[in-house]
Amino acid sequence: MPKRRGNIKDHEREVRVFRNRSIVAAILILLMAGGLVSRLFYLQVIQHDVFITRSDSNRMRVEPLPPRRGLIYDRNGELLAENRPTYNLTIVRERVDDLDATLERLVQILGLPEDEVETFRERSLQRQRPFQPALLMSDLSEDQIARLAVNRYLLSGVEVEAQLIRYYPDPIVMSHVLGYVGRINAEELAELDPGDYAGTHFIGKTGVEYTYEDQLHGKAGLRKVETNARGRVLRELDREPPVPGKDITLTIDSRLQHLAYDLLGGRRGAIVAIEPKSGDILAMVSAPGFDINKFVTGISYDDYRALQENVDLPLYNRAARGQYPPGSTIKPFEALGALQNRVVEPDDIIYDPGYFQLPNDTRRYHNWLRWGHGRVDLQRAIEVSNNTYFYTMAYRLGIDRLSAFMHEFGFGEVTSLDVQGTSPGLMPSREWKREKYNQAWYPGETLSAGIGQGYFMATPLQLAAATATLANRGHWVRPHLAKRIGDETVEPPFPDTKADVQVDKRQWWDDVFEGMEEVMSGNEGTARKAGVGLKYAMAAKTGTAQVFSLGQNEKYDADELAERLRDHALFIGFAPVEDPQIAIAVIVENAGGGVSGLGRTLTDAWLLPNGKLGNRPGATVNEEVESLDGD
Incomplete structure (x- = not known):
């Protein structure tokens, strides 16, 4: 049998392989250790602030x-x-x-x-x-x-x-x-x-x-x-x-505000009272009101829908946003414009047959008193609110000069300082109509503007501001609601205040004021019933604003009309005439008349020590102290 060869080990090769493997293993271990150390260094040193912040965020916020x-x-x-x-x-x-x-x-x-x-x-x-x-x-x-x-x-x-x-x-x-x-x-x-x-x-x-x-x-x-794992606060x-x-x-006086709201007696309307010298708004009422507490945490859908669907519009701020034809309340301002533009003198007499006609026009523009007032000068025209006189003044002035002068008293503009959501109203002009309707301006429209009708619109706040400026003999102070903010007093002069209204003769202010005083105290004054027993001199003007237009030969009869088609009733006034302390504008929707007593009662409350005249009870819109102004 052949002899088997024995397996002889190569020790040197084994040692070499082992050594190489050991070196590779050592290198791998060193690399891994180095990577671990590097990562630890990166996390613990370089990223120390980042992870400390994250850690704190887990327990602090x-x-x-x-x-x-x-x-x-x-x-x-x-x-x-x-x-x-x-x-x-x-x-x-x-x-x-x-x-x-x-x-x-x-x-x-x-x-x-x-x-x-x-x-x-x-x-x-x-x-x-x-x-x-x-x-x-x-x-x-x-x-x-x-x-x-x-x-x-x-x-x-x-x-x-x-x-x-x-x-x-x-x-x-x-x-x-x-x-x-x-x-x-x-x-x-x-x-x-x-x-x-x-x-x-x-x-x-x-x-x-x-x-x-x-x-x-x-x-x-x-x-x-500091918080726990569930986010609950442990300590501050x-x-x-x-x-x-x-x-x-x-600037509001709560007592006067409540009185004004009560005077409206549940009717739709607005009352604004201003202190002329300072521009302080003493009362600014829009009725009906609504419960503002319901809006704080979120009003229910049913309650909000009820407010929106209410035909009396309680959410609507009539005092600042309500736009109404100002009616005859603008006649004192127009009278000053006619004097300033030299189209009339205080003593000039105009005969009123009960109507006015434009040249070459058969249409008659009626006075509210159908048979007329006869011979009328400026003061009597204001006292009896004669339409024919002011038709004549408007015709002589023309819409351009009439509009420009009314703008000086703030009509067609926002003049208040800090009343949110105010409307500018509308003082019409030739340019406005061309831009709005692409139509020419007609002379008959000037006559309507001359008695505060037609396109002419004003807010109660505007009327009160204009009346305060009138009481100041043309000096403008912007109406405002804030009297103090923190420790800082809010007082005039205010930014963007309109320039004062200038007229050539100081006597003209007196002429207009005397006519307005006769409104309250004259034998023919349209608010003479409300002026009975006045303890101070008050200048005033009444007005009515048509809700719909009458035909040429139609006569207004409130008893035949639905309540919401009746005329709006207006009143402006200031007192005392020699040193005005309060200026007031009142409007009651569809009242027809009967608002002069509201202005009188509110003025009594502000000026008289006991807040009323003797034992005279506070008037309401239903009291029979009606305006006799029917234009």
Whole structure:
């Protein structure tokens, strides 16, 4: 048998292979160790601040502290808008595991209708930055708070938050002056500064609350808190307190405001009273009003629809936005314009047969007294509100000069300083009609404008402002609502104030004032019944504004018309004539007449020590002190 060869080991080769493998293994170990050390160095040294911050974020967070909204007072220090404590339901989306399930659970716990889930979902999106709570529900009841407390372990990211909320002690009478605050909506959220409004869920929507939002809101603060793994606050680490909003004192006198609202007696209308020297708005009433407290936490759909569908339009601010034909209340202003433009002298006599006719025109423009007033000069024309006289003045002036002079008194313009949503009214002109209707201006339209009818429109606030300027003998002071903002007094001169109305002779003011005094105290005065027993000199003018036009030979008969087709009744006045302390404009829709007593009663309340004339009760729109002005 052949002999087998034995296997001889190559020790040198084995040693070489082992050595190479050991070197590779050592290199790999060194590389891995180096990578690990490098990564540890990167994490522990280079990224130290980043991870410390992240770590702190897991147990610490910064929360906004909303500021206290400034309070609102009347001129005598009576509180008109305050803040009361309440509890809100909020949610932080980042701390919620399942948003839909959480929202559905909230609806079930609170016993709300199922459609609230979608409402909650929309509200959860309305926030300014991540980890900021979104407001789901305001003004929780004690029962709702208790239910949420019992189920708190099921509601991660949901909190019941104590906060101050707006409350109005007198919500209806002050509704159109104060306005209201409401939830910040998505559109507002996109425009607001995230820092200024951090933690704030409400913003001024209308009125003073809207106009002075920047001053009332204040500045948000911050607090740094430590939390546990479930996001619950364990302790407060640091705090930067919020800066509260500034308190605002208004020019409004609550007593006068209430009296004006009561005088309207439930009728649709507006009353504005201004202090001529300062421009302070003493009262600004629009009736009917509405409950502004319902809007703070969110008015219900049914309540809001009821307000919108109410034929009396309670949401409509008649005082600042209502546009009405001013009627004969513009005659004192027109008289000054006729004097200034030298188309008449105070003693010039015009014979009134009961109508006016344009040259070469058979149409008759009737005086309100069909058989006419006979011989009429400027003062008597104002006293008896003679249409024929002012048709003549308007014809002589022409629409261009008439419109220009009326603009000097603020007609067709917004002249108030801080009344939100004011309307400019309409002072028609030749150019306006061409631009609006592409039509020429007709002479008959000038006559209509001359007695405050036709295209001519004014707001009660404009009429009061013009009357205050008239009382000041042409000196303009912009009407305003704010008297003090914080510690700063608001007083004239105000920016963009109109230039004073200039006339060539000071006596002309007296001529117009004497005619207006006769309105209240003259034998033929259109408000003579309201002027009985006056203890001061009052200049006034009554007016009526047609709701629809009569035919050439038709006669107005209120008894045959539906209530809402009857004429509007107007009144302007100021007193005392020698040192005016108050200027008033009144309009009552479809009243036909009977509003002179309202202006008289309001003036008594402001000027007389006991707030009324002797034992004379306060007049209302239903009192028989009717205007005799029927134009």
